[in-house]
Structure formats: structure tokens, C-alpha cells
Amino acid sequence: METCPLGVSSSTFTGNTAASGGAVAASNFTVQHSRFESNKANTGSGSTDRRGGAIFLLVNTVQNQTARIEDSTFKTNQASRGGGIYGQDGQLTIERGTMDANFASEMAGAVYAGSGC
Secondary structure, rough: OOOOEEEEEEOOEEEEEEEEOOOOOEEEEEEEEEEOOOOOOOOOOOOOOOEEEOOEOOOOOOOOOOEEEEEEEEOOEEEEEEEEEEEOOOOEEEEOOEEOOOOEEOOOOOOEEEOOO
């Protein structure tokens, strides 16, 4: 399975809702100088639903996923795990990030980095 890289720069994501990754669900991506506020992963009932209020790092067993987040703010995002960001089985790097008042009902209010991160 091939994945296409995603680049996000100087952007704002506010008030988005999805089963997982309220604003973004992707593998192999870079986010720079962006703001994620009041996004929610709160729909669906599958085993990976309701994870990553703002960002969900997709699992790809064929290729290693990489996510790099720089100079970005995550505020008041909500999920069951990883209120701001949920990553598992990949490489997740956050530099100069601000996490403010994110919420997770199960674990990791700001960032969940699972077994492979």
C-alpha cells in the first residue's frame, strides 16, 4: 500500500469532527506553523474510533509512517485516546509544539504514542 505525503503549513483547523482524527487522518505528513482547536474524534464504534482529537497517524503495516509537527498549537481537542494527537506504529516527532487543554476520556490528554512510536 503506497501512501501520499501530506504537507500542512500556516493553517487553522477548528471545530472538525470524525471517527478518528477530528481534523487530519494521514500517514507520512508534516505540519508546520498551524493551529488545531476544538476538534473531536467522537463518532464510530470500531476498535480505533474516537482516537486523535486533532490528528490520527494512520497505521500502515507495509511502510513506516512518519509524522513531523513543528511550531504548532493544539487547544481544546477531544478524543478517547490522544486528545490532541494519536500515533501508533510509526515515527512521531513534535518540535516547539504547544498543547493546551486537550482532553481524553481514556488516556493521554495531549499525545498518545503507542507501541511503535
